[in-house]
Amino acid sequence: QICRRHYSMMTSVADAAQMALKECQKQFETERWNCSTPPQPRRHRRSVFGRELLSGTRERSFVYALSSAAVAYAITRDCSLGNIVGCGCDQTWPQRAPFNQSFDWGGCSDNIRWGVEMSKLFVDAQEYERVNLNNNKFGREAILSGMGKKCRCHGISNSCESMTCWRTLPSFRKVGRILKRSYSTAVQVHIVKKYGRYLLRPRDRDRRSVGNRYLAFLRMSSDFCATTGRTCDADKSGPSGCDVMCCGRGYVIKTSYVTAKCGCKFSWCCDVTCKSCNETRVEYVC
Known part of the structure; x- marks a missing residue:
């Protein structure tokens, strides 16, 4: 309707x-x-x-x-x-x-x-x-x-x-x-019934309330470690770093060779001319 x-x-x-x-x-x-x-x-x-x-x-x-x-x-x-x-x-x-x-x-x-x-x-x-x-x-x-x-x-x-x-x-x-x-900064909550209403209460007793100031969730997430085949960054330590992204399972290095445009110049008027260059690309894959 x-x-x-x-x-x-x-x-x-x-x-x-x-x-x-x-x-x-x-x-x-x-x-x-x-x-x-x-x-x-x-x-x-x-x-x-x-x-x-x-x-x-x-x-x-x-x-x-x-x-x-x-x-x-x-x-x-x-x-x-x-x-x-x-x-x-x-x-x-x-x-x-x-x-x-x-x-x-x-x-x-x-x-x-x-x-x-x-x-x-x-x-x-x-x-x-x-x-x-x-x-x-x-x-x-x-x-x-x-x-x-x-x-x-x-x-x-x-x-x-x-x-x-x-x-x-x-x-x-x-x-x-x-x-x-x-x-x-989302807050884990549980639901309580009070005066006929269902309210959100933080599981962490040090927090007084959730209100509308935070995203709320009920259960902790899985580890999401089904990341085989995902690319990662071997030089970083954050979420995109290989140690974290691959859940400690290690990674392989894949090298590929591609042809890309390079040395582009603007010619009056009105054209852009480029050279073709061979590039080596390295990927780290879980």
């Missing part, structure tokens, strides 16, 4: 799914868990990321937050482009900025409030797990916290006697980075 009622948004929602997948793989490309999408029998396909996301792990918290953010982002973007029926610029910003600011709000601010509300409608519609709802909201808040501002000057000869500004979406890459940092 939601999809039929908001049919003009379905392209945005589908695009959001692809955005979330690509950004997840970008943020984790140098780690053991790299947001891979293993093949699964259709009858068992509850998540494109496999069974790991069905078990309440830290990785699941990230994917839920990122997916919720992607839906809000895509709907807001397409709303500003005029591709969605029934929405437009955000008119709720005050017409004048605070007294200590030298600009006025104007132009067409990206309607992030609309995008957030529509994300709630789509993403939270059939969700009952308290942890997932917390992480969905956290993802939407990441966009709100990353909203930017663009301005245009007005005046004779570009004197900028006055300035009009409007709110703009951050890049989705920035949203991904915000959530990746939050993934590192």
Whole structure:
């Protein structure tokens, strides 16, 4: 019913799914868990990321937050482009900025409030797990916290006697980075029932609450050591380093020879000429 009622948004929602997948793989490309999408029998396909996301792990918290953010982002973007029926610029910003600011709000601010509300409608519609709802909201808040501002000057000869500004979406890459940092500080929780409500409580008793300030997860992740065939960096000691990436199993060195363009020069007008050079490439593979 939601999809039929908001049919003009379905392209945005589908695009959001692809955005979330690509950004997840970008943020984790140098780690053991790299947001891979293993093949699964259709009858068992509850998540494109496999069974790991069905078990309440830290990785699941990230994917839920990122997916919720992607839906809000895509709907807001397409709303500003005029591709969605029934929405437009955000008119709720005050017409004048605070007294200590030298600009006025104007132009067409990206309607992030609309995008957030529509994300709630789509993403939270059939969700009952308290942890997932917390992480969905956290993802939407990441966009709100990353909203930017663009301005245009007005005046004779570009004197900028006055300035009009409007709110703009951050890049989705920035949203991904915000959530990746939050993934590192996610809090393990358990669920308690109090006064008829289900609440999240940190397993670490030194923490007072989770609120909406942290991603939350229920269970510790596996070691993700099925990394045979993954490339690694022999000179690094972090997640992308061979010792960590290969889980201590060692790695092999693969050498390949390729032909690449080199010594490119611009010729007036208008051509670029390049030489062909032979290069030796070395890869370290778990």
